[in-house]
Amino acid sequence: YNPETDTYEYIHGRNGANSFIQLGTVAMEAWEGAVDEVKTFSGNRYGFSVVNDGDNDLTFTINSTTRRLLAGESYDALFEPFTSVSILATSAYRAEVRK
Numbered sequence: 001y002n003p004e005t006d007t008y009e010y011i012h013g014r015n016g017a018n019s020f021i022q023l024g025t026v027a028m029e030a031w032e033g034a035v036d037e038v039k040t041f042s043g044n045r046y047g048f049s050v051v052n053d054g055d056n057d058l059t060f061t062i063n064s065t066t067r068r069l070l071a072g073e074s075y076d077a078l079f080e081p082f083t084s085v086s087i088l089a090t091s092a093y094r095a096e097v098r099k
Contacts, residue, residue: 029096039086046099048079049076050069058088063079
């Protein structure tokens, strides 16, 4: 069943196997920033990664949980479905969400 099209579809894989794409592994939006920002997405996202390129810590919030990322650190994880991420930053970072 494909919830995006509301239809049942054949699953085609290689060598007779089923096709399977794990949630949170398909790259969607990527962006760079250096200031506070709230990003809202058109549908559910499941994966998030961020690299703190700056000299200051940053925090991000997904699903009401806030995490701190020290200067120079990176973070990558899968989450319960989310449609927005809030980033508080005063120096450079790079981020990406995955479907």
